[in-house]
Amino acid sequence: MPIAILKKEIERFLRGNEPEVICIKGKWGVGKTYSWNRFISDVAGKNALGLKRYAYVSLFGLNSLKEVKYAIFESTLASANLAVGPDENSLKSNYKSARKYLPKIGGALSKLPIVESYLGSSESALFFAVRNQLICIDDLERAGSSLSVQDVLGLVTMLKEQRQCKVAILLNEAELNEKDRVDFNRQLEKVADVAFEFSPTAQETADICFPDKIGVQKNLHYNCTALEIVNIRIIKKIEYFTNRLSEIIAKEYPHMVPVAAHAVTLMCWSVFQPVEAAPAAYLKVYNGASYRLGDQKPTAQQLKWNYFLFAYRFERFDAFYEQILNGVKVGYFDVEEITKATAQKAAEISARAGDKFFNQAWEMYHDSFDDNSEVLIEMLFKGAMDAITTIHIVNMDSTVSLLKDLGAETQASQLIEHYLKFNPEALKQHNEQSRFFGDLKDPDLLAAFKTKTKIKKEEISIKDVLLDIKTQKFIVPKYRELLYRTSIEEYYQLFKSARGDEKKDLLKAVNVLQIHPSSGKQELVITNRLLNALKRIAAENPLNDRRVKQFIHIPDDLLEDK
Structure with a gap:
């Protein structure tokens, strides 16, 4: 049943004053109780409830009719106080209503709050005050093991026929045990005037919430x-x-x-x-x-x-x-971590703002069965090239694959070349992708990344090469060109940034080159530049002069680098 129709039926029930029983069935979590409370609050807010007293009782954990009866009595309140809920004042009011049925407990009003043990056999007498009111009995399937469905339905019948009450029963029928389910289905038609299945759609649930x-x-x-x-x-x-x-x-x-x-x-x-x-x-x-x-x-x-x-x-x-x-x-x-992740996500979204044309190309791919491959190739290629610095590797992988499937091998190859060259996050994204999600689908893109990764691994810093000299006692030939291209300024910055054992090891490397000089032109230039960098540091202050000369001999006739 659509929620709009169900709401009208429940509102009709709430506005009436004739004795009646309705049953609302539905799975756990679909919002039976939530919706009931919303509907009754709306009607009460318009001062339109047919009966002026109301009680809501959950049977969860209740084990006897005695407990159920007292729970109804205790929970009863004036409809005008629905938003407040049961409290000490409503309980006092209930006892006042019960005095004509139970004169002997009149003095108990001064002893509130009243505990169950005090009431004893008077509980049944208190229930005489429950009449001409609206009652919601919820969680029938969660009643205690000693409280049977048949007993509850019998009580509901009595409330309707003898006490002129309107009663709504809420339950998840699927969660009743086998015996209770049989009893429920056998008795329901006799007890309830109407039964509803509460099964809202996602749209209806969202409308309620x-x-x-x-x-x-x-x-x-x-x-x-x-x-x-x-x-x-x-x-x-x-x-x-x-x-x-x-x-x-x-x-x-x-x-x-x-x-x-x-x-x-x-x-x-x-x-x-x-x-x-x-x-x-x-x-x-x-x-x-x-x-x-x-x-x-x-x-x-x-x-x-x-x-x-x-x-x-x-x-x-x-x-x-x-x-x-x-x-x-x-x-x-985690406030710090979620803030950091939000900043990264915001930056990514901002960077991808220029991907609009690229995204439109993909929308063209999905939106029809038109034979528009030529236009699609053009849009995909142009869109990807325009957004080459921001496209994620996953999207590039799919784009290259689609271009190849459409016969655009040349455009696919150009995209791969430009992507690795101009996207600063490409290698990092590939490493994350292969580590957590598996390799890329396109073999050419995958091969290009493997080549770039291999080159990256083979790259070595100036510092690493110098530290290697300390161990090898000479410059490894394949790194000679790297040191030869390094300026005095770069060596100077390297020495100045070094700390602790690293600083000492770099000085030892220079010392090795002095002790084991090479006749090669490049080696001589490298040593000369290293010494000039250290000479510059030594000249900064007396302290640095002592620090350098503790390890290194700076020749008086040291040539300035040309």
Whole structure:
């Protein structure tokens, strides 16, 4: 039944004053109690309740009709005080109402709060005061083991027929034990005037939770609907974590609050809805770009997850999602780490603002079955080249693969060359991708990265070469050119930045070159520049003069470098 129709039926029930029983069935978490409270509050706010007294009772843990009766008596309050809830004043009022049925406890009013042990056998007499009122009996399936469904339904019948009450029963029928389920289904038709199945859609649930749809509520309404979340307990957790994260980042990064709400919803969906949702382990390896291209071969379950993730516009897991996931799991956010991750995410989004043309090309790929491959190739290539410094490696991998599939091998090769040359984050992203998510799909892009990685590993700093001289007692030939191209200024800065054992080892390396001189022209130039750098340091002050000459002999006839 659509929620709009159900709401009208419940409002009709609440506005009437004739004895009646309704039953509302639904799974845990779909919002039966939440919606009931919303509906009755709305009607009470208009002063339109048909009966002027109301009691809400959860049967959770109650083990006897005696306990249920007293719980109804204790919870009863005037409809006008619905927003306040039961309190000492409402309990005093209930005892005053009961005095005509139980004169002997009139003196008990001065002894509140009243404990159960004091009442003893008077409890049943107190229940005489329960009449002509509205009652909600919730959690029928959670009643204690000694309280049977048949007993509760018998009490409900009595309240309607003998006490002129209106009673609403809320339960999750699926959680009743076998005997109680049989009894419930056999008796329900006799007891309830009407029974409703409460099974809202994600849209309806979001409407209930976020009726105003303003600010971040508008974002959460969309997010929860997109992921088809119908469990209100989960939605309330999403709202809590979003509000908490907003408190941390809104002042410095107000534009990131909707982004945070989007991420929080996804992480809560994953953590708190493990049966239906994609687990965190899958989110960490999900590749939105590969899914767009269709080069994954998912299982049936993964296909379902992919549908949600693609529709939700989730691209890839990163440090921002990692921090939010951690916060959702432990119940709080690390303020320093989440702020740092937010700053990184904000910078990434800002850098990708120029990717609009590139994204439009991908939208063209998805939006129709038109034969537009030539236009698509042109847009993809131009868009990728324009955004070459900001495109993530995952998206570049998919773009290169698609261009090749469309026969644009030349454009694909040019993209690979420019990407490795002009994208400063390319190598770092590749290392992260291969470490956590597996290698790239395109073999040429993968080969180019492996070559670049190999070259990078073979690169060695000036400092490393000098330290190697201390051990080898000579300059390794393949590094001679590197030292030869190094200026006196660079050597000077190297020595000045060295500390501790590193400083001593660098001086020992120079000492080795003095003790074991080479006749080669490049070696002589290298040694001369090293000594000139140290001479410059020694000339700065008497202290540095002593420090240098403790290890190094600076010739008086040292030639200035040309």
